[in-house]
Amino acid sequence: MALLEVEDVAKSFRGLRAIERVSFDLERHSITALIGPNGAGKTTLFNLIAGAFRPDRGHIRLNGRAIGGLPAHRVCAAGVARTFQLVKPFAGLSVLDNAIVGALRGERTVASARVRAQAVLDRLGLAAKASLPASSLTLADRRRLEVARALATRPTLLLLDEMMAGLRPAEIDELVGVLRDLQRQEGITILLTEHVMRAVMALAGQIVVLHHGEVIARGEAASIVRNPAVLDCYLGEDAPIDEAPAGRDVT
Amino acid sequence: MSPEGSVEGSPVAAPAEATTSRTPADRRRLALMAAVGAVVLALPLFGGSYLVSVATLALYLAYVGQAWNLMMGFAGQLSLGHSLYVGLGAYAAAGLFSHFGVGPWAGVWLAVVLCGAVGAFIGWLAFRLKVSGVQLSLLTVAFAELARIGFDHLEWLGGPGGLFLRVGDRSHLDLLAFRGPPALYYYAMLGLCAAALGLCTLLLRRRAGYYWRAIREDEVAAQALGIDTLRWKLFAVVLSSTMTAVAGVFFAFYNNSLFPEQIFSFGRSIEIVLGPVIGGLGTLFGPVVGAVTLVVLGDGATEVLTRAGIDVPGVRQAIHGVVLLIVTIYLPNGLWPPLARVLGVRSGRL
Amino acid sequence: MPALSHVANAVVSGMLTGIVYGLMALGLSAIFGVIRLVNFAHGELMTLAMYAAVVVFQGFALDPFLTIIGVALAFGGLGYALQRGFINRFVHRAEHAQMLLMISLAIIIGNVLLLGFGPDARNVQTSYQLDSFEIGPLLLDKVRVFAAAAAIVTTGLLAAFFRFTLTGKAIRACADNPVGARVAGLPVAHLYAVTFGIGAGSVAVAGCAMVQLIDVTPGLGPSYTLLAFIIVIVGGLGSMVGALLGGLVIGVSEALAGLLIAPSAKSMVSFGLLVLLLLARPQGLMGGGRR
Secondary structure: OOOEEEEEEEEEEOOEEEEEEEEEEEOOOOEEEEEOOOOOOHHHHHHHHHOOOOOOEEEEEEOOEEOOOOOHHHHHHHOEEEOOOOOOOOOOOEHHHHHHHHHOOOOOOHHHHHHHHHHHHHHOOOHHHOOOEHHHOOHHHHHHHHHHHHHHOOOOEEEEEOOOOOOOHHHHHHHHHHHHHHHHHHOOEEEEEOOOHHHHHHHOOEEEEEEOOEEEEEEEHHHHOOOHHHHHHOOOOOOHHHOOOOOOOOO | OOOOOOOOOOOOOOOOOOOOOOOHHHHHHHHHHHHHHHHHHHHHHHOOHHHHHHHHHHHHHHHHHHHHHHHHHHHOOOOOOOHHHHHHHHHHHHHHHHHHOOOHHHHHHHHHHHHHHHHHHHHHHHHHOOOOHHHHHHHHHHHHHHHHHHHHOOHHHOHHHOEEOOOOOOOOOEOOOOEOOHHHHHHHHHHHHHHHHHHHHHHHHOHHHHHHHHHHHOHHHHHHOOOOHHHHHHHHHHHHHHHHHHHHHHHHHHHOEEOHHHHOOHHHHHHHHHHHHHHOOOEOOHHHHHHHHHHHHHHHHHHHHHHOOOOOOOHHHHHHHHHHHHHHHHOOOOOHHHHHHHHOOOOOEO | OOOHHHHHHHHHHHHHHHHHHHHHHHHHHHHHHHHOOOOOOHHHHHHHHHHHHHHHHHHHOOOHHHHHHHHHHHHHHHHHHHHHHOHHHHOOOOHHHHHHHHHHHHHHHHHHHHHHHOOOOEOOOOOOOOOEEEEOOEEEEHHHHHHHHHHHHHHHHHHHHHHHOHHHHHHHHHHHOHHHHHHOOOOHHHHHHHHHHHHHHHHHHHHHHHOOOOOEOHHHHHHHHHHHHHHHHHHOOOOHHHHHHHHHHHHHHHHHHHHHOOHHHHHHHHHHHHHHHHHHOOOOOOOOOOO
């Protein structure tokens, strides 16, 4: 059984169809990228999985358990953690406290949560900045904090919403490395939406392409970037195949 | 370990922090705290009855402000109708005493349960129906006003003419009925204040403190981290309303007369809010600092004027208004944070 | 069940009072709609205007309906100065900071009045105060009719101002799109100040109009501020037509509640209505302008 099953999901906003007939599965321990032009419905799909919205139709199942329509905090309790496109740090709290809030999801006491939080910050390279106020972090660090905080909740599925936007290539590569490690070492399943193809090609085993709220292609990264339908919908924008990823062969 | 989670030796851009070793500054601080503590504890012994009553008022405002602060600092909503809980608590206990002879120690339980339920109800309505900001503040005012008008019509509890409790012999200590010399009430309020401070400090360090601060910073992000924000906000509201209820019970047995027009009034609600706002919204010691400042300035000025033979009603409130104005413009975070910096203490933001 | 004529009287009387309430609330609505400021000192401004009318009456025996223009202009200027010199800095601060600012002003004004005039009630008593017009079965207080007339005239002038004058249109632009207004080079601070002046001026007119109907005490402020809020919530925050409609609704429901239930139950209905509306439809009858 796949970890996440999205089946025939649809969502409209005041008559505007954002998502229509979307179905795909996420295998355990995999990294999947959700790509598509702006307005394709990627963030809406994210929000549906994460519980920010309820689907109008269709099912979303995590480990066979229905999570579609559950409120965000219950979805998190089920094992899904997410980041936000516009990062939402708890600005008035320290970096460590931010992580502790996340860690409290899976830990019973503040003390054990603190331990977990410190470990997570370490992993994301934020340990040195633990006592700084979150508001003082750079954008790249805020992204890391967002990931760290989500990670602290001990998720089985991690949803990353355009984590790489606005980062420099070196920062992208660093974050890519961290995510790869997370998948390999902790077996976390990752679903990410991205415009930055450098990151997509470096990370994704599977790519799902959304266009006008529908899945137009689904499959292995290598074949997707050659898919005429995909290239078509990107016509006028940088076609996927033009961006060679750093350190990964496109076979 | 501090709730701010400071890692030893890491660079922090915060004001002077208490370190683990005893520096001369630490010793001075401890000495100061000990001195203040001694004065506070011994006040009734050397102060006249006027001083004790003013100090009791300050403590009352500090306590009730701390209870209110919980809701504002945590749920982030400006309740301008907290007099509702003071009044309900007061009338619950006073009614039991007046009609059934049930003492305040039992009556307080009814007060607490009643206010907890009402608080939960109002909070649930507001949060579930997504009422916030100005509309929420107005909602709280509306409920307090409804109570005011309602109790005005409740003849069984005295109606507009007021509910009067049997006044005991002031020199005779009757703990069961909570009657006695002014010192009794002073120490009772002191105890409540200390308990409130202790409770808030405790909560700050635990899950509640973290979750509440997270909700206040960014509710959506908090939900995404698995926090049931509705439940936690309700918790804050109920805690706030029950604590305020106890203040109401105290009020009833201290003043021995209750009038709906007074106890549920908008003015009383504002009075509750003034202390924490002036002292520092959402901080641990803000309400105490604010309450003391207001009482010292307000009642102090009135006393000075009275002694000079000038009797002017409204001076106290006018001074409160001016202090509120000055703080709102120049010290939006309240008096406590800068004061804390001067004393070299962290201001412990809730 | 009271006689139909009594009910009719109550309704009409309520409507007349309601129009004045509407004018009072209109000021609050305009201030919120344009400046996005919640004026917790609204009732105090009206109380201040009432005292002004009382003082002028006692000093110069001038009928409040005649002093209306002077008082309105004076308060318009006061409001302008207050906004321009003072409140403007708060326009971008947090909502609760604004509320607290206005609350502090309310406390100061209210207590200065108490200091100056003492707690005893004042009134204005004119020769025609107890007279009424007889229209068929209806008995209408002359004072109420004049008050409503003053309110209608003022509202008409304001409507014309906002519709036809350049400043009025500029103010509406500010309300619709504050950033756009700035970009277009509109003098926003000035326009905000004009708006507050209008708000203060209209509440002053309402005050002068009502001064013969109630006893004036320094503590009137909060209840009228709350009343204005209720009306504005009923009618829709930011909508001027809504404020008038809301005023009518509240005026009539108060009158009917006073007649059918008990005089003291008047406000209960109003507050009950407020609760229901805040929960069910916070945008009020006219919607829009909600934060």
